[in-house]
Every structure is written in C-alpha cells, then in structure tokens.
Amino acid sequence: MKLLASYWRLAAWIFALTLSAGASAQLAPGKDYQLINPPQPTHSGTKVEVIEFFYYGCPACNSLEPHLKNWLKKKPADVEFRRAPAAFDESWRPLTAAYHAFDTMGLVEKLHYDIFSAIHNQRPPLEIKGLLRDPKPLFDWVAKQGVDRQKFVDVFNSFGVQTRTNRSIEMPGNYQVTATPTLVVDGKYLTTPAMVGNYERFLQVLDQVIAMARKERAAKK
Numbered sequence: 001m002k003l004l005a006s007y008w009r010l011a012a013w014i015f016a017l018t019l020s021a022g023a024s025a026q027l028a029p030g031k032d033y034q035l036i037n038p039p040q041p042t043h044s045g046t047k048v049e050v051i052e053f054f055y056y057g058c059p060a061c062n063s064l065e066p067h068l069k070n071w072l073k074k075k076p077a078d079v080e081f082r083r084a085p086a087a088f089d090e091s092w093r094p095l096t097a098a099y100h101a102f103d104t105m106g107l108v109e110k111l112h113y114d115i116f117s118a119i120h121n122q123r124p125p126l127e128i129k130g131l132l133r134d135p136k137p138l139f140d141w142v143a144k145q146g147v148d149r150q151k152f153v154d155v156f157n158s159f160g161v162q163t164r165t166n167r168s169i170e171m172p173g174n175y176q177v178t179a180t181p182t183l184v185v186d187g188k189y190l191t192t193p194a195m196v197g198n199y200e201r202f203l204q205v206l207d208q209v210i211a212m213a214r215k216e217r218a219a220k221k
Contacts, residue, residue, distance in 0.1 A: 027212075032205050033191040036176050040187035044080035048213045050206070053086045053172055053182040056095040057128050060193065061181045062120040065113060067199040071206070079210060083108075086180050087169045094131035098138060100164040101156040111145060186213040 027033060042049040052068065054061040075081060085099040086092070098115070102108045118126040118141060126141050135156070143149035155161060175184050182192045189209045196202040 027205060027208055032196055033189045033209055034176070034195075036184065036188055036190055040175055040184075042187045046217075047078050047080040048076075048210050048217065049184075049186050050079055050081045050210065051175070051184045052081070052083050053175070053177045053180055053184070054083060055086050055088075055092055055180045056098065056115055056119060057092065058180045059120060062116045064181045064193060064199055064202075065116055067203060069113070071203050076210065078214065083112075084171060085168050086172045086177065086182075087165065088172065091129075091132050093165060093169075094135050094138060095128060096168045097156055097161055097165045098142075100161045100168070101152060104155050104158075104161060105147070105152065107147065111142070111147075114145065115141070185209045186216075189213065 029035065054064075072081060083099070085096040087096040095115075099108070099112075102111050115126070119128055127137050131138055139149055139153055139156075142152045172178070172182075175182075175187075176190060177184070179192065179194070182190060183206060184190050185206070189212070191202070191205055191209060193199055193202040196205050
C-alpha cells in the first residue's frame with residue numbers, strides 16, 4: 001500500500017510538472033501568434049500596449065469577455081489595455097458607434113458588459129440586425145439603463161463619434177485583423193482564441209506574448 005501511495009504521488013507530481021511545462025512552453029509563430037508586418041506604432045509610452053479588437057454582436061467576443069474581465073483584474077502594471085471596436089461591415093457601424101458614445105460619456109464600465117449580455121444572453125435579446133436602418137432599439141435599451149436618452153442620441157450622432165467610428169472601419173486593416181476577437185500586443189504581435197484553441201490557454205499565450213514584448217523593449221534601452 002505504501003508503494004502504491006508513493007506511485008500515485010509520483011504520478012501526480014509528473015502530471016503537475018507536465019502542465020507547468022506546457023503552460024510555459026515556447027510559443028509557435030504562425031500557430032499561437034502572428035507577426036504584424038509592418039508593426040504599428042504604439043500609444044502607451046513606456047508600457048506594453050494590448051489592444052482588444054471586438055464587436056458587440058460577436059458571440060466569440062461575448063464568450064471571451066468574462067475571461068478577459070478576470071485577466072484585467074490582475075493585469076501587469078506595465079501593461080496598458082485599450083479596446084478597439086471593429087467594423088468589418090457597414091451593418092456593424094451602429095454598435096461600433098455605441099461603444100464610442102459610451103466612451104465619450106464615461107459609460108464603458110457601466111454598459112460594456114451589460115450590452116454584451118443584452119445581445120447574447122438575455123431573452124428576448126436586444127435585436128441588432130436592423131440598427132443601421134433604425135437605431136431606436138439601441139436608444140431604448142440605453143435609456144432603460146438609466147442614461148439620458150436624448151443626450152446619448154446626440155453623442156451617438158455627433159461628429160466626434162462618427163469620426164471615431166470611421167477610424168474603427170479603417171483600423172483593423174492596419175493591424176491585419178480579419179476577425180473578432182483579436183488581441184494585438186505592442187503593435188507587433190497578433191493572437192486570437194481561435195488560433196490558440198481555448199480561452200484559458202489564450203490568456204496564458206497573451207501573458208507570454210506580453211513577456212516577449214517586454215523583453216524586446218528592455219533590449220532597446
């Protein structure tokens with residue numbers, strides 16, 4: 001019995017060691033991440049920049065959000081994270097403009113996760129197919145969240161928000177982003193959950209890519 005117990009302790013130790021080695025294994029270019037060529041300029045100063053390209057109507061983005069939210073709670077201090085709503089199609093424009101309106105009004109923390117839930121998790125869901133023709137359901141939903149409806153409408157339709165929305169149509173192409181969700185690290189590395197296989201490992205890969213970017217920055221000093 002003692003021999004059997006020792007065997008199982010050894011097996012458990014080897015299994016844990018294997019998991020640890022797998023988590024810190026060398027990343028494979030083209031499999032775990034892609035290089036962006038040419039690299040894009042960063043706007044994070046001395047910090048490593050992480051950009052999330054997302055779309056509120058994207059089911060995969062909705063699935064990633066809880067994992068990403070937990071990651072953000074323990075994000076390294078030398079990492080600057082920012083969101084970039086993507087618009088690959090004109091029909092994506094209203095929800096992209098919605099994010100920029102939230103950001104302009106200081107409502108991202110209040111509404112970002114809730115609008116994902118309203119679209120993907122609630123029944124009946126917030127209907128988004130006809131928003132380009134008639135954004136009224138979006139405005140109604142925002143008003144139900146306690147936001148001044150007319151103020152939101154004015155900001156949503158403002159020149160500033162529409163200019164930022166136009167930029168969201170152009171920006172993914174500059175970073176060679178072809179799908180959502182996609183995360184870009186320091187303007188040079190691109191990775192997606194679809195490339196990696198699952199959300200847990202995806203965030204492990206993200207941490208490793210950040211470490212690569214951090215090392216590159218240190219080498220340039």
